[in-house]
Amino acid sequence: MKNTILNKLANHQIPNSFKKIGGIIFFSSFILLVGNQLFFEKLNLSIIAKYGLLIGMFLWSISKEKIEDELILKLRMQSYTFAFLIVVIFTLLHPLMNFLVDFIIDDNKSNISDYGDFEILWLLLGSQLWFFEIQKRLHK
Amino acid sequence: MKNRLKIERAILDLTQEELAKKIGVSRQTINSIEKSKYIPSTSLALKLSKVFNKPVNDFFELDEEK
Numbered sequence: 001m002k003n004t005i006l007n008k009l010a011n012h013q014i015p016n017s018f019k020k021i022g023g024i025i026f027f028s029s030f031i032l033l034v035g036n037q038l039f040f041e042k043l044n045l046s047i048i049a050k051y052g053l054l055i056g057m058f059l060w061s062i063s064k065e066k067i068e069d070e071l072i073l074k075l076r077m078q079s080y081t082f083a084f085l086i087v088v089i090f091t092l093l094h095p096l097m098n099f100l101v102d103f104i105i106d107d108n109k110s111n112i113s114d115y116g117d118f119e120i121l122w123l124l125l126g127s128q129l130w131f132f133e134i135q136k137r138l139h140k
Numbered sequence: 141m142k143n144r145l146k147i148e149r150a151i152l153d154l155t156q157e158e159l160a161k162k163i164g165v166s167r168q169t170i171n172s173i174e175k176s177k178y179i180p181s182t183s184l185a186l187k188l189s190k191v192f193n194k195p196v197n198d199f200f201e202l203d204e205e206k
Contacts, residue, residue, distance in 0.1 A: 069165040071178050139172045 018063040026056025050118050057125040061132075075135045083128035090123060144199040145174045148192045163187040 029052025036045045065072050094115070149159055149170075156170045163184065172178035180188070185196045192199060 065166075067166040069169050070181055070184060071165070071169040071172055074178070136168070139168050139177060 013062050013064045013068070014059070016064045016066050018059045022056045022059030022061075022063060024056070025052055026060065029053045029056055054118065054121050054125065057122075057129060061125055061128055071139065072136075075132060075139070079128045079132035079135065082131040083124050086127040087120060087124050091120070141176060141179050142201045142203060143173065143176065144201075145170070145188070148188075148194070148199050149174075152192065159191065162191050 029049045032045055032052065033049035036049055149156070154162075156167045156174075160167045160170045164187075165184065169178065169180075173180055185200060188199070189196045
């Protein structure tokens with residue numbers, strides 16, 4: 001069973017201790033982002049904070065569990081599939097939702113706004129982590 | 141898929157944690173198998189078979205409807 005694709009993917013994960021590091025980076029970036037909005041607006045640290053959020057979530061996402069067995073591997077794969085579907089559905093529906101909201105609220109502004117890499121990655125990693133944690137709790 | 145994992149575990153007087161350690165998985169995995177929330181792989185089923193010293197068919201059974 002050592003040569004299966006799932007096992008190869010699992011071998012590319014980083015040790016469990018990185019989960020804590022990811023969490024620390026995530027929460028400190030979140031505090032920085034909030035602080036930046038409230039106190040240090042002139043310093044414009046929001047880009048650093050946003051990338052800190054993503055890096056924290058990424059480390060959290062690819063770090064191993066304490067016991068990385070086949071159930072965890074299955075849940076992890078399911079969570080990546082779920083996150084992929086969420087991002088695709090959101091990306092496809094976003095322009096339509098924007099158009100409808102603009103149409104209902106103010107029909108003079110038919111501005112279909114776009115969103116960048118940060119929003120997509122945040123949604124991808126956020127939905128993956130959320131689904132994975134929920135699934136783990138359901139199997140406790 | 142129905143299973144008799146809990147009964148077999150009780151016969152050997154093993155806790156979920158002890159059984160999990162013997163076959164190298166987490167306690168959650170044993171719990172999920174016992175509650176039929178998760179169907180184990182062939183290799184895990186064979187490891188369980190080795191611990192219980194019984195063929196896999198003795199503690200895993202397909203549902204009649206399926």
